[in-house]
Amino acid sequence: MKQLLIILILVFSNLNAQEKKKVKLEFFIESVVEQFQNGKYEQALGEIGILLKNNELSRNVKSRGLLLYWRGITNIRLNEYDDGIKDLGEAIKLKFDSKDIHYEYGQALYVSERLKEARLAFRESVRTKYKTGVSLYYIAYISQQLKDYKKAVGFYNMIEKMDEQERGEVLQASRMQIADIYLVQVEKLPNSFASIEKYVLPQYIKALEVNQDSKLAEDIRKKIVVIQKRYNLLVFKMRNGRPTSF
Numbered sequence: 001m002k003q004l005l006i007i008l009i010l011v012f013s014n015l016n017a018q019e020k021k022k023v024k025l026e027f028f029i030e031s032v033v034e035q036f037q038n039g040k041y042e043q044a045l046g047e048i049g050i051l052l053k054n055n056e057l058s059r060n061v062k063s064r065g066l067l068l069y070w071r072g073i074t075n076i077r078l079n080e081y082d083d084g085i086k087d088l089g090e091a092i093k094l095k096f097d098s099k100d101i102h103y104e105y106g107q108a109l110y111v112s113e114r115l116k117e118a119r120l121a122f123r124e125s126v127r128t129k130y131k132t133g134v135s136l137y138y139i140a141y142i143s144q145q146l147k148d149y150k151k152a153v154g155f156y157n158m159i160e161k162m163d164e165q166e167r168g169e170v171l172q173a174s175r176m177q178i179a180d181i182y183l184v185q186v187e188k189l190p191n192s193f194a195s196i197e198k199y200v201l202p203q204y205i206k207a208l209e210v211n212q213d214s215k216l217a218e219d220i221r222k223k224i225v226v227i228q229k230r231y232n233l234l235v236f237k238m239r240n241g242r243p244t245s246f
Contacts, residue, residue: 032070036077044074065096073104081108099130106138115142133162137170141177149181172216175207176223183227196231 028051035044048071057063072087088105106121119142125135140155156174159167167174182203186195201224208220227233 029066029070032074036070036074041074041078045071045078048074061094062096065091065094068094069096069098069101072108076104076108081112084108085112085114099128100125102128103130103135106135110138110142115146118142133159133166133168133170136162137174140174144177144181149185153178153181172207172210172214172220175203175210176216176220179203179207179223193231196227197233201227201233 076084102124109118143152
């Protein structure tokens with residue numbers, strides 16, 4: 001009986017110590033988050049560094065993943081992309097569960113011009129349904145930069161099929177990028193005029209129609225005017241007996 005009592009005391013003492021440790025970690029993480037949200041990134045890094053030096057916390061997979069995640073995104077906000085990439089990469093390997101981790105990881109990889117790795121990260125962001133429209137846009141745009149135009153257009157078109165809320169941020173830009181790809185492709189053709197008129201200009205107009213008052217709309221208008229001048233397709237100018245449209 002006495003031996004059983006000793007065992008129970010030890011078990012409850014251990015549980016109590018673990019609970020205290022959990023509360024202590026949560027308290028420090030709340031402090032880190034507060035520092036982060038107030039833009040006090042250096043202070044946040046200092047607190048995270050102290051916690052990571054705690055052997056017990058570092059050995060615990062969940063705790064270490066949590067701390068590396070916060071250190072990673074904090075480093076990214078300080079434009080320390082290499083350190084941010086390293087920390088988030090390790091947090092991902094530890095299977096730390098945060099919906100935005102792949103998106104943040106992709107952003108840092110993209111800025112560091114590690115395009116293929118960034119594209120994979122944004123694919124994971126789509127899989128976890130975090131900022132799906134923007135993540136798809138990044139996948140498409142990176143593919144475009146890598147001159148994989150077929151894949152790029154495919155992903156841009158996926159944005160078209162999304163609901164209005166998800167695609168709203170990037171719909172106009174994605175339509176414009178498709179027009180840019182069409183333009184690059186048809187300019188290689190011997191009779192590019194017909195394709196410019198049939199495919200390129202209508203796609204730019206389709207992009208313009210999303211929001212004619214946006215900052216991007218002005219860029220789209222300029223692109224249209226440049227193309228019309230280059231191919232003698234000025235607004236309201238008659239060609240083959242009919243007026244061309246803007």
